[in-house]
Amino acid sequence: MLDIKSIFYPESIAIVGASANPDTLGTKNFLEPFLHFGYLGRLYPVNPNYSEIMGLKAYATVRDIPEKVDYVICVIPASQTPQLMQDCVAAGVKVVALYTAGFSDTGEEEGIRLERELLQIASYGGVRILGPNCLGVHNPGARLIYEMESSTRSGNVGLCSQSGGNTKDLIATGSARGIYFSKVVSYGNAVDLNEADFIEYFTDDDETGIIAAYIEGIKQPQRFARVLGQAARTKPVIILKGGQTEAGRGAAASHTGSLAGSKEIWDTLCRQKGAIQVSDLDEMADTILAFSYMKPPGGRRVAIVGVGGGMSVQAADDCENSGLVVPPFPPEVRQELRKFNPREGTSIRNPLDASQNAYGDPALISKALQIISGCDDIDAILIMLSSRHAISRIDVREWMDQVEAVIDTGKMLNKPLAVILLGATTPEAYELVYKVQKRFSDSGFATFPSVRRAAQAINRLISYHENWEM
């Protein structure tokens, strides 16, 4: 039986279809980044037209490689894959990951037949298949990196996804917002290895603290239900289900040949097993961030430190509409806050509208956070910072002092803190937000682009802990 670990940490890799032309897919998507980031194992380009590719000896077929290769990446036309699979069986390969598409994803008879043929050869010969129609493994720990721009930093999120594009998008978003991965696998049509295999592996994997999955269709329903239950009992499992609508199911069938199944059955399964559902990649990133960076709040009562009156009203509405509670601060807290918040134009009710001092003295922001954090009626704190205000009203340097004050104080608080970074509407403001976002995540704080998105993620975090601690 295959040890899934050898997929994530292969000792040797062959790339079938790599070429000396850097624009070809095998070279661009695999060979070049593997070399660039210093993949820790042995690398074999396979292409009968070359004797050498990018400084590596090239082989005509997989059979010619002088060792049993762990992981073969296939980037040749679908019609040539049965021959390759036979070569891989003969050469004692463990896993073949097929980037190649044109199988059941076409919805056409020939593709479906070809996929069946591949599976037959592989099963009979003891080779496992990843895909087809997938990017395969991305594991920073083994220096196995998809693209030249991907982050090389390891983290604690294990991600499996039927879509390669979604893995790349989440890796890119993660690099900006502070989400790092233990392992990522794009598994496409899932003709052999499927979501159950990876979720099962992540459940026992010490490097993985949070499991994330993008799934279009379930291959082994009963096994999946069992694996999901076991996983969710062990660590947070965050799932994005593609194909929740009629049109989405049609698109999923065209994408990975998946039968998406009904939304109702899926919802029930997730609820019963305690998995956390999200409805798009943004929500997935937000939820991962909340689980990664925030201590679980003791309850649903949040304090909001806002910038401006209208924004504060919106923040209160967004929190309550997302399942959180925004209680008025008790009189003694208001009394303390009033000492340094002017009566005119600033509310201290909750939300605290700190716009009058938020861009003045960083010490006042710290003081407000400390006072609020000491309040027994509050379980978590959301603080809003606006880059647009920073750029238009005050010196950016001054704003960075505020950021540092929030970080320093936030570390001492006994309540979880979420940071909302607003106003990235110009390249200048976006660059500032990008920098500050990094500063916060490096310091252990989650950032969100809106109160609504923060509140929805925090609501999922609270629900998860309520669910499992009852």
Add this chain to the structure above:
Amino acid sequence: MLDIKSIFYPESIAIVGASANPDTLGTKNFLEPFLHFGYLGRLYPVNPNYSEIMGLKAYATVRDIPEKVDYVICVIPASQTPQLMQDCVAAGVKVVALYTAGFSDTGEEEGIRLERELLQIASYGGVRILGPNCLGVHNPGARLIYEMESSTRSGNVGLCSQSGGNTKDLIATGSARGIYFSKVVSYGNAVDLNEADFIEYFTDDDETGIIAAYIEGIKQPQRFARVLGQAARTKPVIILKGGQTEAGRGAAASHTGSLAGSKEIWDTLCRQKGAIQVSDLDEMADTILAFSYMKPPGGRRVAIVGVGGGMSVQAADDCENSGLVVPPFPPEVRQELRKFNPREGTSIRNPLDASQNAYGDPALISKALQIISGCDDIDAILIMLSSRHAISRIDVREWMDQVEAVIDTGKMLNKPLAVILLGATTPEAYELVYKVQKRFSDSGFATFPSVRRAAQAINRLISYHENWEM
């Protein structure tokens, strides 16, 4: 009776509390931008401590100004405002806009009393009040601009808002995404002039094609209902209601002293009158864009031109969950699309996954758009473009060629087109998106940051036309 037009086009303005110190509020928020952008009327700083401010003659009181001033901006402490109001009555001022807060917004007896006193003096003396606790008027056409960074371009959106911060945020978002204003007014506590006055004015204003409003509480319910009905029959009225939840209502009371009322009554009112509700400023911007740039679709059937399989599945789900329909293309359309979309790894079902050719030949994107636009089963087209792909996979110049191809083709299509710009996760990608966004809006196309947000806005556009054309 006051002609509201004289608020938006005042012939003279006095700024009470302006000073020679550029960091003081009266100077920074009003005098400096008015001078900088070349306000078309006469400008009078009022401050007893100066004889000259920023090159203008300063006056000790409003009474000393040698003409009847149309519009007085008050930036002095609340305690001094009754005296100012008496001066304004004596001087025959038309409108006093009070930036000053500390009235009913404090929720305290003294503030409420002071507000009542002000109103009494003003009503008795024939002066109208804007605010208090407001930014007042922003009208690019009169070169009356709030902040140094605001856009000076006029457009067709009339915005009234109880929150000054919200007006500034929407103006900033609008500058980036292509929303321009005929008139903007921030009216705060609405002790005198209120939402009904402005919506009524915008209804008859030829410069205003779309009315947008941020409202926390209604001052004259019966009049408001009548005015709203009349407005919505005349042009689209897009409303964001602050204080939809218990906590939001509390925050609204602290912000503008508003009684927010129940969400149910509000929902019913908007439905009956045909006003379009949104739930935050992002949705407001999205909806304004759809109404500004898109021809009304003839129905709910959309085509999606996507980038990548997972993204296409998500796009289909997002559209259908937002009330749109994503029908499979008929066989003859698929046949046409198949001619230049490879069988492997690309769906042509709808969504069309154009990732294989989207970053190659711009002519193919044009061809796909033309084929889809010719299909009778489709009412509108959404096209996704990814800046991340542009930066990581291909030359940016090449991507810009794609953008130009979409613009050129889009202009010839007989179906409305929405552009979704994805992947702004790095400063480099954001800068590219910012630039392309501007290029699209200058060419007459709406852009959105996600399919979900586009679909929700388009759904509102369709519902509006269904509602009023039945």
